[in-house]
Amino acid sequence: MLITPIPCLTDNYAYIIYDSSSKITGVVDPSEAKPIISFLKREKLKLNYILNTHHHFDHIGGNIELKKIYNAKVVGFKGDKHRIPGIDIIVKDNESWNFGNSTVKIFHIPGHTLGHICFFFEKEKIVFTGDTLFSLGCGRIFEGDHKQMFDSLNKIKKLPKNTKIYCGHEYTYKNAEFCMKYDDNNIQLKKKFEKIKKLRVQNLSTIPSSLEEELNSNIFLRCDKRELKAKLNMKNQEDLEVFKKVRDLKDSF
Ligand code: ZN
Numbered sequence: 691m692l693i694t695p696i697p698c699l700t701d702n703y704a705y706i707i708y709d710s711s712s713k714i715t716g717v718v719d720p721s722e723a724k725p726i727i728s729f730l731k732r733e734k735l736k737l738n739y740i741l742n743t744h745h746h747f748d749h750i751g752g753n754i755e756l757k758k759i760y761n762a763k764v765v766g767f768k769g770d771k772h773r774i775p776g777i778d779i780i781v782k783d784n785e786s787w788n789f790g791n792s793t794v795k796i797f798h799i800p801g802h803t804l805g806h807i808c809f810f811f812e813k814e815k816i817v818f819t820g821d822t823l824f825s826l827g828c829g830r831i832f833e834g835d836h837k838q839m840f841d842s843l844n845k846i847k848k849l850p851k852n853t854k855i856y857c858g859h860e861y862t863y864k865n866a867e868f869c870m871k872y873d874d875n876n877i878q879l880k881k882k883f884e885k886i887k888k889l890r891v892q893n894l895s896t897i898p899s900s901l902e903e904e905l906n907s908n909i910f911l912r913c914d915k916r917e918l919k920a921k922l923n924m925k926n927q928e929d930l931e932v933f934k935k936v937r938d939l940k941d942s943f
């Protein structure tokens with residue numbers, strides 16, 4: 691499986707996914723059609739599928755135009771079928787769907803929106819997390835509540851540690867600054883921050899990350915850690931309460 695990030699709008703990523711054995715091509719979360727079309731033209735590829743993690747404009751904006759040109763099939767969550775433009779293939783939580791020769795497991799991960807899903811390519815160990823899990827961050831809670839987002843992140847935490855994380859936005863640098871503010875003794879985080887700085891000064895992408903790196907350095911995945919609880923003066927509090935606190939702090943960061 692070949693994955694090419696396509697920068698869209700100001701800080702979005704759409705991802706072209708290509709299964710060379712079946713020659714099936716897809717795009718994940720096309721914010722806009724233009725950059726996708728130019729890539730496909732350049733590489734002489736068709737487009738079979740459009741995969742949407744959620745209904746926000748910056749993830750579905752290119753659906754209709756791409757569908758018209760390529761007759762691609764739009765894949766989206768059952769609960770969001772009324773607001774994913776052009777939806778053809780309706781998927782449910784825990785369902786498997788086939789992309790070429792790959793098996794894709796669907797997980798419903800509400801919180802950012804109520805119908806948010808992620809696409810986990812089982813054998814390749816690749817997950818597209820949209821606006822739920824970012825590198826060193828997590829999405830804002832727009833439609834769901836903290837508990838839903840917390841549970842959704844915990845689902846992702848259970849994937850294999852060497853899973854590659856492809857998220858919807860290049861927010862990593864700003865996220866790193868936030869993590870550093872509250873978890874500054876974390877050596878893994880410091881290392882990752884240095885790596886991110888080097889990439890961003892050259893305007894290079896920080897994506898993919900890996901689940902292992904995120905578990906070690908993403909503050910939103912570390913709300914069960916004693917060091918973090920101590921730092922926030924929340925030593926005896928539940929993990930969910932710590933998560934709420936961290937999410938609120940980030941909202942005003
Ligand atoms: Zn969104």
Ligand code: FE
Pocket residue numbers: 746748749821858859
């Ligand atoms: Fe977004």
